[in-house]
Amino acid sequence: MSSPTLARLKPVVGELLGEAAFAYLARANELARQGRDVINFGIGQPDLPTPEHIREAAKRALDQGFTGYTETAGIPELREAIAEYLNSRYGSDVRPDEVIVTTGAKTAIFVAIAAYLGPGDEIIVPEPSYPAYPEVAKLLGARPVYVPLRWEGETRGFSLDVEALERALSPRTKMIVINNPHNPSGTVFPPEQLDEIVELARRRGVLLLVDEIYDNFVYREARFRSLLSYGDWRDVVIYVNGFSKTFSMTGWRLGYLVVRREVAEKLKRLAVNVYSCATSFAQKAAVEALRGDWGPVRRMVALFEQRRDVMVEELRRVPGFEVARPLGAFYAFPRVRRLLEWLGTDVEALVDKLLYAKAVAVLPGTAFPDKAGRDYVRLSFAVSADRIREGVRRIREFVEEALAARSRR
Numbered sequence: 001m002s003s004p005t006l007a008r009l010k011p012v013v014g015e016l017l018g019e020a021a022f023a024y025l026a027r028a029n030e031l032a033r034q035g036r037d038v039i040n041f042g043i044g045q046p047d048l049p050t051p052e053h054i055r056e057a058a059k060r061a062l063d064q065g066f067t068g069y070t071e072t073a074g075i076p077e078l079r080e081a082i083a084e085y086l087n088s089r090y091g092s093d094v095r096p097d098e099v100i101v102t103t104g105a106k107t108a109i110f111v112a113i114a115a116y117l118g119p120g121d122e123i124i125v126p127e128p129s130y131p132a133y134p135e136v137a138k139l140l141g142a143r144p145v146y147v148p149l150r151w152e153g154e155t156r157g158f159s160l161d162v163e164a165l166e167r168a169l170s171p172r173t174k175m176i177v178i179n180n181p182h183n184p185s186g187t188v189f190p191p192e193q194l195d196e197i198v199e200l201a202r203r204r205g206v207l208l209l210v211d212e213i214y215d216n217f218v219y220r221e222a223r224f225r226s227l228l229s230y231g232d233w234r235d236v237v238i239y240v241n242g243f244s245k246t247f248s249m250t251g252w253r254l255g256y257l258v259v260r261r262e263v264a265e266k267l268k269r270l271a272v273n274v275y276s277c278a279t280s281f282a283q284k285a286a287v288e289a290l291r292g293d294w295g296p297v298r299r300m301v302a303l304f305e306q307r308r309d310v311m312v313e314e315l316r317r318v319p320g321f322e323v324a325r326p327l328g329a330f331y332a333f334p335r336v337r338r339l340l341e342w343l344g345t346d347v348e349a350l351v352d353k354l355l356y357a358k359a360v361a362v363l364p365g366t367a368f369p370d371k372a373g374r375d376y377v378r379l380s381f382a383v384s385a386d387r388i389r390e391g392v393r394r395i396r397e398f399v400e401e402a403l404a405a406r407s408r409r
């Protein structure tokens with residue numbers, strides 16, 4: 001007999017994709033406990049600690065007893081600091097009362113989607129995608145409509161087909177997700193393409209759910225433009241960003257939404273019913289993050305750029321790997337289709353074998369819905385250059401051994 005607590009669950013809850021990064025982390029940790037020297041390219045967080053001055057600010061806030069609830073939208077100084085930060089960087093005109101602080105960017109995504117999508121509505125999701133957007137949409141009875149990014153080869157990387165986006169629109173479409181810089185592909189969409197997307201959104205009256213959580217991880221060759229820099233962002237954009245990646249604060253759970261004031265007033269009602277407010281002393285630390293010394297962030301991004309170059313050079317020596325140089329975020333997303341064909345396998349089996357044979361954890365592209373990722377793997381370069389060299393050396397060894405075994409058969 002099935003228990004009522006189980007039987008009465010909405011089926012969709014059981015159908016949601018988990019976040020594969022967390023599942024693979026658990027498997028990699030299990031191997032490490034067995035004594036294996038695991039190299040983990042699966043992780044989606046900087047490997048450096050939160051800078052000291054930020055940690056100190058949290059400690060001060062705790063010692064001063066700043067431990068109660070705060071305003072749902074966040075403490076005024078933090079909302080001011082966020083607005084100042086965005087405006088100084090992107091030439092926008094965001095006001096503090098247009099900012100809502102959330103418990104991580106993920107909660108900002110949840111609030112945004114819950115506020116706009118209901119049963120039967122559609123959200124356009126360029127794929128492969130960070131899983132939260134389609135999964136939250138499904139939970140709410142809405143339907144993700146996927147538009148694959150186009151692979152243009154090693155030199156040009158991925159591009160977004162704006163005409164395909166337009167073809168995917170229907171009368172039920174409420175939103176298009178624009179995650180830029182893009183996880184998992186490391187793409188930074190060029191400004192001309194953003195112009196076209198904004199023009200499409202205006203013309204067709206759909207909203208852009210914009211996630212710029214990697215906006216500080218933008219490398220030399222990239223041309224990044226924030227979607228807040230468009231004069232009419234208030235009519236088009238629901239904006240998400242956060243502290244997790246930029247300040248190495250993933251465990252602090254701090255993100256934010258930026259929306260026009262009238263919308264913010266309404267979203268606060270949703271937010272208060274979900275999480276009341278973000279952690280009080282973490283918000284004080286976030287003010288210090290934005291207004292204090294940016295040296296540690298700049299050094300981290302410079303370091304990640306060097307690691308990126310190491311990773312791309314090394315991966316390009318692996319047979320069957322096609323590697324575009326990521327321009328943003330901290331992920332390489334090589335295409336391994338030829339290798340899969342040579343070996344007659346699929347990407348999930350490949351990733352499993354690699355983990356157990358060589359103790360190297362990478363994520364299968366299928367961890368990023370919907371199907372376009374099946375020809376790819378994702379490797380995070382939030383790992384030291386030496387470990388990148390050693391990890392990719394093991395990958396090459398694994399591939400060469402697998403190909404040799406195959407040719408003997």
Ligand SMILES: Cc1ncc(COP(=O)(O)O)c(C=O)c1O
Nearest residue numbers: 044104105106130183242244255
């Ligand atoms: C594109 C994207 N958006 C949002 C998040 C969630 O960030 P947070 O830790 O602030 O919830 C992540 C984390 O991996 C991400 O990659």
